[in-house]
Amino acid sequence: MGIASGGLVLLSEMRETLPPSEQKIADYILENPEKTVGMTVSELGELSQTSGAAVTRLCKSLKLKGFQELKLRINGDLGRKVETIDRDIKPNEPVSITIQKVTEQAVQTLLETAELIDSQQLELAVKAIVKANNIHFFGVGASGISAIDAQQKFLRIHKASTVSTDLHMGATIVANTSKEDVVFGISFSGNTFEVEKILELANEKGATTISLTKYGQSPISQISDIQLYTSPTREANFRSGATSSRLAQLHVMDILFMSVASKQFDTTITYLDSTREAIEDIQNQTFRKKKK
Template identity: 60%
Template sequence: MEKISAGLIMLAEMREKLPPSEKKVASYILEHPSKAIKMTAVELGEASHTSSAAVIRLCKSLNISGVQELKLRIAGDLQREKTDDRDIEPNEPLRSIVEKVTMQSSQILSQTADLIDTVELNRAVSALSKANRIFFFGVGASGITAMDADQKFLRINKNSKAFMDLHLGATAVVNAEEGDVVVGISFSGETHEVAKILEIARETPATTISLTRYGSSLVSSLADICLYTSPNVEATFRSGATSSRLAQLHVIDILFMCVATSDYEQTIDYLDATRTAIQGLHKKVNTRKK
């Protein structure tokens, strides 16, 4: 059976936004995860002073298939080795920093992979594969992700453009047509500029995709298709969006690979052509007149 996790992350992120009865179930599971994975829906309902129906509704709110998947995800969380989430310390040895940053990066990539909904991923890949034009938008560190996405999709001959300026982005998106795709990137999911771009895009026939941290947010509420990264909070010295940017790039890489493999032979031709062109840039320029 496929190994999955991130159940505890999903519960923690969604708890405060759940209806009262579902919130009680989520709180009980978060407080007693080892007990919860051994219980049936009826037993979870009794233990949390709710009902089995509340447990089932909770699974629907988390957009997972049912109680069994929820328990499998929590079991996966419990089996994973706990990592040191502390920030770096004064005069910390270099080897310790290398190991700590590597472990934290590995953790956020695994958590992000576990949070990817294959149904939503498939919808995003389908939209991007057929897109006439793709507009990526993000500000700050998310703007770096937008530029990376633009560079990748340009290499396979997609009509792609990245924007980090709200005015320029709005100018492009307001004229989006059917078959175009607008991708809004925001780790918090509350970035005003990204929300405005998706709000403008909603008034056009374009398909909208959001890439945010897991959980309900303003940006994700404005998108047709929602993709998520791990919601792990940055430590003080990692506040330059180290982990969140890495998680976003991971999802972009997945999207790119999925789109590329959907038209494999043509993609290989495009990649070969772009590789040859880049290599040719380093050759001496021929100045002879024709």
């Protein structure tokens, strides 16, 4: 993983999936983050009424290298600005306040998402996409917007891609996939029935499956070969239309696209130049026709 923070998010989101002893340690850390960063493994085990071995197991459950990395991440969280603003929208509030609330929520979501990206899983996703014959993106609702955006990006660099937001159409596409293809399912909750069914079918066909969900264990992440995550930050009550989750998904897709582009830099530039020239030519022709 990249940025040295996000430890408290990891703990809070993973807590329910942990064994009882590791839950006790997580609870202690969440209640005493400042004290934890100055402790040793054995001290934390003693104060949480568990053991040093349980602390080590907790770090493994969080997919961290060890207790030192967990402390660094918690320390990074503590160094952040404390949130003082209610992020939900109020009736007739000044637009200046709305700007502040939406922007702060967006910044928090992007930072948390960056913290939760596992660089090893990202590398696996990049390799799979680079060598794939076809990439099939699937999502419904707001996640469908992210799927459409992803397909548009990869088409621009000559990666054969499809997108579907309908279960029947998605199943039709995936039914003809092979082990040389990638099927990419997007669902913030990780529980979307349609996305789960598409990935199950893709697994049966031997395709490489990639999921993009909020951080934590979910039915969709568990059946995927490669798991990518976004921030689990909850939407403000008024903005239940997936504002933050959609932004986080687009952010991960941008990172994935740029990573793929970096791996095949010269050909990517060539394809981007070609698509840009084609669009500019069409726009110029349209402009000339309108002038006549």
